Amino acid sequence: MSAVILGVHAARKAFGGLVAVNDVSFEVRQGELLGLIGPNGSGKTTMLNLISGALKPTTGEIALEGERISGLSAHRIARKGVARTFQLVRVLPSMSAAQNVMAGAVFGRRRLWGEAALHLSHELLERVGLKGRGDMPVGAMTYIDQKRVELARALASDPRVLLLDEWLAGLNPSELKIGIALIEQVNREGRTIIMVEHVMDAIRSLCGRCVVMSSGVKIAEGGVDETLSNPEVIRAYLGDDDA
Amino acid sequence: MTQILVTGILLSGTYALIALGLTLQYGVARIMNLANGETLVAGCFIAMWLFATLTINPVVGLLIIAPAAFAANWGIYRVALEPLVKRAKSRGQLEVDSILATFGLLxxxxxxxxxxxxxxYFNYTFLAQRFEILGSGYGLNRVVAFAAAVAIAVALYFFLYRTRHGTAMRAVAVDPKSANLVAIDVARTAAIAFALGGALTACGGALLSTFYTFNASMGVVFTMKALIIVIMGGVGDVRGAVLAALILGVAETAVASLIDPSLTLAATYTLFIVVLLFRPQGMFGRQTT
Amino acid sequence: MTRLSQKEIAIGVAAILFLALAAMLPFVDQGYYLSLAVNITLYAALCTAWTLFSGPTHYVSLATAAFFGLGTYAVALWVDVLPFPLLVGFGAVAAGALAALVGVATLRLSGVYFVIFTLGLAELVRQIVTWAQGKFTTRMGLYVFTDLREMHIYWMLLALTALVFLTGWLINRSRLGFAMRIIGDDETVARHSGIDTAKAKIALFVISGAFIGIAGAICAPRYGYIQATTAFNPMTSFLVVIMALLGGTKRLWGPIVGVIPFVILMDFITVRFSNYMPIAMGLSFLAIVFLLPQGVTGRLEQVWNRLQSRRTAKPAAEKAA
Structure with a gap:
């Protein structure tokens, strides 16, 4: 079994009286693709925000390769090797695709500059299926292509852990196939990924393991098939009456 | 010491009105109105004019000034500011646009x-008798202005927390999109809030003119003070604005009488910096996400 | 990215030629036109320096008068005892330090706080300076006697403008410039890409403020007799905002397009209708917001792009037909 790369220990986030993440703990191992699932409002995105530093946990600790990152600002966490995509795709609208990707290469863990950064950007664009489109203004791209650019930007920083926040949401069935293949390929290259996802087919075909949250609490963790057939998980998704 | 406290508190009444006006305009109508001080100065001049030519008592004059300022500010919002709200693609863009447009109006x-x-500089004599509080004398005009300000602030509080229109306004302040979903006419509510804010500020000006020497270009200074009070109190927070106005009034008076009258702005700024560094969300504000 | 393109070399040569030509002006006229040219170069330097920071961040800074006044005072206080170039350096350091303080207090927060803070900043510094002057000296004003004449000031301002441009161009090619473009597009993405957004903004604000401080220091000998109210005149801040936005802040040379006509117009108004100056400024602000939100250069760019797309669309349409 490979080493633990990210450890979440009793992380808690409260907004006033509302506890969005309630003492959640889990670990992610090197090269693993972990699914973080749960019904709407269960605290998955808040969990990602805690890991990426968009929010600071109220209590608890998050560690990257044994080093505490919780409490650091988002840009320091990004430099230590946590990259993310956003639930609603966020590209840099005034720039070309290649410049978008360069943002990750220049300011992320690699900290490249000049030709090296540009070269890497084009290489990554090719890898996500946008070969030769680097000079295209990103605003003129389709939704899935913008998502590809966003993924390439995250990869450009050479992240130790990649966070995908519903990266597959909003894609049509044929795009979904391409998207799933892309994530699988990235994972096969050895990249550790945590994905928040609603598309269950994707979770089944991609993830080795998943963590299920409901109302801010972790209710299950383990292999995908056994977890998804866990009665408590079914109850969380469908409500008490149907269980 | 008590003298400083009482003078500061008396001053803070008018500050509170101006700040309440601004906090309504920014909190509900989403317009950071940097021309707010000019509404105040206009209030000063109209009150003086009513008093000098028609011998209307400035406190009674509020009954004329408030509706007039309401109408004028409603017009300004509809003509000059609403188009900006409509065209803005983001909160940030509206912020920049409204700042620049209200500079223009300023x-x-x-x-x-x-x-x-x-x-x-202008001033006029109204109720310049001595009024005794805790053994020291204060201008009766200051006391009357304070009392009138308190009455208006209390009325505003009841309006916001006890009436349907007031509740609608608070709903728009919290979330315009959701307010729209529960059948609140957001555009109209925003216009009314802006107009009401202008009316409050003009009342503050009219009351201020009874004990303060004013001139046509002093508006910016008061805008500045109002802004700082609003930020200290938390945007859209009525209680916060009142408390912040008290603190500012007392702090200014203390610095003016204990150190140097020319350093009042420095006192204001010191407070401002402390708030920005330690509680940028306002004194009662919760950390937002 | 590191080598110069042919276009850049051409622009560089043209800029140097233009600069040399502009530097000849005092040999032609030393009266009205030189004084007008001093004003134009002064505002060109101020507006370009302002745009270095406010252009990419969209933070409307009204701190210009505070930085400018500090520069002026640095010269006025010590001109009798220390060499002028050193004092210009003092001005830059003082203004840069103030910018750093303001930046640390406000730039982590939203734009409104920043505008409000800078709105009263010049007045605050003026009050403190006046108070300190009254407390520790007996004079209210300060005389600045040097053998620098109008044309020397003109040349220094011209050199400063060139320096601001050069700095702006270098920043645009640097990591800092790239970071600012990302921040301008989406601050959240910037943070999660590893950019220390607060630090980048503060760094740029300090650079911008220091240049404005230098401009103030250079202008001190021009005034001769310096009072706090003239050195910290809040109008300077507003005029800089109007001119820079009028020209457009997307390009480095944008502000200059606004500076030249506006300084001439201002000159005309202050001579003939000085009472109408505030109204003219008010109307300018409103005109910018409603008619030219991207500035003149932004509008020209829009028109140009539309023409370009029409030109490319036409042959395609013909082909289709």
């Missing part, structure tokens, strides 16, 4: 008042 109104009244 200079426009200031220019018109300078042309009309010139740059001299």
């Amino acid at each position: 200079f426009l109104f200031q220019g018109i008042m300078l042309l009309t009244f010139g740059g001299e």
